[in-house]
Amino acid sequence: MKFYGFLLIALAGSATAAGAPAVSDHDRAEAREIFASAIAFETSIGNGQVPKLAESLAERFRKGGFPASDVTIVPYGETASLIVRYHGDGTGGRPIALLAHMDVVAAKRSDWKRDPFTLIEENGVFYGRGTIDIKSEVVLLTETFLRLKAQHFVPTRDLIIYFSGDEETAQKSSEDVLANHRTLVDAEFALNGDGGGGVLSEDTGKPLQFYVQGAEKSSATFSLTARNPGGHSSMPRADNAIYELATALTAVQHYQFPVMTNEWTLGDLRAAGALTPDPLGAAMRRFAADPTDAAAAAEISRNPAFVGKLRTTCVATMLAGGHADNALPQSAVGTVNCRIFPGVTPAAVQQQLQALAGPAIEITSNYEPLVSDASPLRQDVIAAVGKALAASNPGATIVPTMAAYATDGAVFRKHGIPTYGVSALFSKPSEEFAHGLNERIPVASFYNGLAYWDVLLHALAGRH
Ligand SMILES: [Zn+2]
Structure with missing residues (x-):
């Protein structure tokens, strides 16, 4: 967050190829x-x-x-x-x-x-x-x-x-x-x-x-698993692995990680703001000038191409659950892929997912992200x-x-x-x-x- 004002774009020279080396x-x-x-x-x-x-x-x-x-x-x-x-x-x-x-x-x-x-x-x-x-x-x-x-x-x-x-x-x-x-x-x-x-x-x-x-950004993939004793579907019980997983995934859907910046994202948004039609362009310019502008952040976050420049994102990407159409599910697994903002640890992201999903959901990660x-x-x-x-x-x-x-x-x-x-x-x-x-x-x-x-x-x- 050091260089707010400065980076309005160094210019890459004039329209002549001044100082071009001899490439034969x-x-x-x-x-x-x-x-x-x-x-x-x-x-x-x-x-x-x-x-x-x-x-x-x-x-x-x-x-x-x-x-x-x-x-x-x-x-x-x-x-x-x-x-x-x-x-x-x-x-x-x-x-x-x-x-x-x-x-x-x-x-x-x-x-x-x-x-x-x-x-x-x-x-x-x-x-x-x-x-x-x-x-x-x-x-x-x-x-x-x-x-x-x-x-x-x-x-x-x-x-x-x-x-x-x-x-x-x-x-x-x-x-x-x-x-x-x-x-x-x-x-x-x-x-x-x-x-x-x-x-x-x-x-x-x-x-x-x-x-x-x-x-x-680093990419991390988490599995969210709900488990249940299961049983016959003619005797439904209050607890159900699929419903519990659905509730957990819905909590992930509605959560937004905190807004973050670095000199690369601010410079990028400032430049994009100059080229993008309003209201998105205006929001980018406002955010680049003042990253605490929550309304600007909200406007940018609605755009899939730019939300990732503001924060860590997590999104459901795969789903599996149950084993028969007439049985209560013994397990349900959702896959969530996160793109982690530099400076955030995968462990912190996993902790946040656990807090959203609740203690009954087991969360695992099958590889070590490159951070x-x-x-x-x-x-x-x-x-x-x-x-x-x-x-x-x-x-x-x-x-x-x-x-x-x-x-x-x-x-x-x-x-x-x-x-x-x-x-x-x-x-x-x-x-x-x-x-x-x-x-x-x-x-x-x-x-x-x-x-x-x-x-x-x-x-x-x-x-x-
Ligand atoms: Zn390559």
Whole structure:
């Protein structure tokens, strides 16, 4: 809650690509070749292809002049992480980690119009699984390291590429590296290619907003169980597992967790307020100016797209109960999924659910949620992103944001490394097909990413 007034949006430069670095045709061709190669590895869970992609990238780094001792593959089950250290001279401080993931969500060839594991370019668009989530960033970071190395660039601090191997599923490869191989990736902060990113205008295709993501909500799932001795349905009794569960779920339905803020959500709502028609837009602007404005919070909370930016939310998602149509139920189970605001513990949420449901309902959680605090907003990162956008996607306005889901950024934050989602990629909202069919990215957005990362890394780790 520190930066109320300030963040009205740093501007990403003028309409000229001032200070754009020289990215040559050769660099673009190399990036495209690495992209095609990376897409061809079917790195969804269970195929054992992530270590093969990691090895193929590792080979490129070694050939590009990175000592073998600075290129490390850390196996984890059927998957793996790849870590590449680009040594700096140390004058600029502690290292910066650069994150993306090599795995993708599964894609069934028969469901796709084009082969999901072949990079296909058509009418200014790259198609393929991983084009936007997030092999594009794996490739942009890889090509940028190779190019900077070939140019004999010496950063002022170590730059560390960290590509994880199961971000879309268990997120255990990053957890393993941070818990057991911390020195490989330890950094002052991390820039995450798998978070944030830009929005293009639906009409003109021009850059509009660029989201810098500094916080992620955690997801926790609870089972609410009512039990009962049951019996014959011809002899109903006052206590009944289904009715008791229904009462408990109704209490959850009518409860709202307290309103919370951080500098990411306030900045996001302030920016959205300027673009959203009233009354919602007015409520956003009022709330961003004064988060104690309960009427504004109530107005925003009525909108499903924004309620999660104000508070922890819990909602019923599944239901099971009873065993025969002529028997009293012996049990009834409701599933409740919660999206927990940074700073709140899952235990506190479970306690609140228990208080709502009453002591007769048993509440359990079947996995340990990935919980992380919001990262402090860093002016040096925002300023560097502004420069990078001016050189690559001029006209984009920087907007801070919190994600409603957790990436590997949450794993880094959980282990004390502040992390900023600053994906170089821009797309139209109508063309967002991450995790879906016919995933795609505009060709220009991909190539603009080369200039983006070049300027961003020079701004944070170059001589000035
Ligand atoms: Zn991703």
